[in-house]
Amino acid sequence: MFGTGGLYLSRRCCKIVSAVERWQVLQQVDKELGKGNERAALNLVRDLQSKPAAGLRCFGAARQIPQRLYTLDELRLNGIETASLLSPVDTTLASIERSIQAAALLGGIAAWNLFDLTPQHIFFMSLGLLFLWTLDTVSFNGGISFLILDTLGHSFSQKYHNRVVQHEAGHFLIAYLLGILPKGYTLTSLEALKKEGSLNVQAGTAFVDLEFLEEVSTGKVSASTLNTFSCIALAGVATEYLLFGAAEGGLSDINTLDRLLGSLGFTQKKADAQVRWAVLNTILLLRRHERTRAVLAEAMAEGKSVGSCVDMIEKTIDIAEL
Structure with a gap:
């Protein structure tokens, strides 16, 4: 039998063991991503997710708002002006x-x-x-x-550099909370050029989106997949809006979402409804996990690996807030 002190020590030891096991698996995830084995990396994450003790508590665990038609007035009641969020101009x-x-x-x-x-x-x-x-x-x-x-x-404007870092941290965090594994990120075009060897690739966060691409290739994207993609696409501009009052970057993200909705045959009214729901859902998630996003942004600014960033999220986030 354990006394009160013994029980506390036992629980603490379990937490330490769980954290160590999680970190070991995440190191393996980094190795698989480095070799381009995206499916293997995703399987490792999902296997770890299924373990109650050492699992990934936050992966795909975000609590989301009901999907329905939200009016502009409802968004304003939540402190959201879509004009400042969906029309980014990089001043x-x-x-x-x-x-x-x-x-x-x-x-x-x-x-x-x-x-x-x-x-x-x-x-x-x-x-x-x-x-x-x-x-x-x-x-x-x-x-x-x-x-x-x-x-x-990046060289002469700290404001610009910080905005880009926060933007990408928003993409990373929302994707992870919605069950999409980031596979890498770059914060500058020069870094993207060195990594990808192409001038046509801009800096940003990339994801293990095999299942999404499979659905797109068939022309049939499920509602849950579309909801996830919509929130991830808008996470960068939503982060900028919350931190700076308006978004400057992310026009390509918005255009990509618009093209997807158009390819799926959405009318303007239906597309507006999808975007409004995604904006509100994403903003509320970012507000709820503001501290975690800030810590994640610091890790990304230091160039931490995907596994390290995931570990940072798991250590920082309050499970009760999910």
């Missing part, structure tokens, strides 16, 4: 782009005066720059331009 990168254009213009004028360039020289230089811009737009979907702007943004 930081726009400002940097204007500064580059002004510097190029001033540099051109200085070169003209310094080297006594003729109008013909200026014409051919302008033609060359136009060719490079067109090549980037057509061949790399603007990847080179965005790489330059994004790199400058």
